[in-house]
Amino acid sequence: MIKTFTLALTTAALVAGAALPAFADTNANETDKSYLTGEVANDYTLVRLQEKGINASSVEDWNGRVLAFVTKDDGTQAMQLFDADTLAPVAL
16 A cells, blocks of 8 residues: 555655646746846846946936946947847937
8 A cells, every 4th residue: 555655645746746847938038137136237237248248337217218338448438228128229
């Protein structure tokens, strides 16, 4: 009786474990930032800018755009605006 119960319990656990990948997030590669807030979102944007080769030291949300403080090659800092979704430079 105990062997049967143990076998049934083990089988149920294996079936449940095999079904877990079906619940995995299929949209993991999309950049949904709705869960990000405040400082975390700014840090994420800063890393994305740095990955694009932009030497930004800090960023802020600015009316739907990204305001980045960028260090130039000569060591001076400048403010630059970027599109919040594509991080493409925005001309004023």
